Amino acid sequence: MKNIAVIGAGSWGTALALTLSNKGHQVKICDVDREHIREMREHRENVKYLPGIPFNDNLAVVGSTEEAMEGADIVLFSAPAQHFRDAFEHAVPLIEDSMVVVNVAKGIEQGTLMRMSEIATLLKPDVKYVALSGPSHAEEVGRFMPTTVAVASKDMKLAEYIQDEFMTDRFRVYTNSDVCGVELGGALKNIIALGAGISDGIGFGDNAKAALMTRGITEMKRLGVSLGADPETFAGLTGVGDLIVTCTSMHSRNRRCGIMIGEGVRPSEATKKVGMVVEGMFTTVAAYELAKRVGVEMPITECIYECINERIDAREAVEILMGRDKKNEMHI
16 A cells, blocks of 8 residues: 645635545645645535545645655645646655655646656656546535546556555546546536536537537547647547536536626626635636647637626627538548
């Protein structure tokens, strides 16, 4: 059994901490929110983000990154994507050569337009980095419902190591060497989930959502391939798999936010009402700028970008997408 540090005690970090500690690993979880840490220590559960699931004896709540990482074999980062740089930069002096870093944030950093692995490698060139992604709502993982994810690393031995240490009879882990594709799939599907929610909020049916999801995976793949990703990755767990779960479930913050926007709530107000980070709102901006930089057409992303910036309303976005020039479906 390993010593594992979890940096970030949101719903996803907590769900993974529960899974790993239930397997027998010694897990220490921390967070920048001091009051949140105090409440978790007092109640021995994450009342704020994942209520009703008690912590076991292998899961310790600690007050700092330093305390969490002391003696760790694996350091799991579950900070939101836009805060990953700060969390990782703070941890860099504490990362020993033997430690493996696992990141579960799904997003693209605004401004730099960097993926999380690119940030980690920039800050620590020799980092042993693994990305974990896939269709995995924290609300289900935390309750040990069957879930399957993928772990990706340029070093397949690292991916296989994390596969061995994380996999349980309810949490199945596959390996992948395409870090770029895995990270982009996890980030970009949140944009399409916003669109699916908007469609639902307007009152459209299954046909519209199916179209959004299918054409959405096409433009996700289009951007990914232009950046060096394997197109096959987008047909897997971290592409189609994650897209399905995020576009169809009420566990999805992005879909819930989109529903409110479709119902006429202002995007900024919808984000507040969700009550947790809606990664798709940030990723839409970053992906829009990234697509422009590399010259890739992403019509759904462009329309959602215009919608969340209140330049067009939800119904106008639909009219724009439905009125585009005719295409051959196989031309991605």
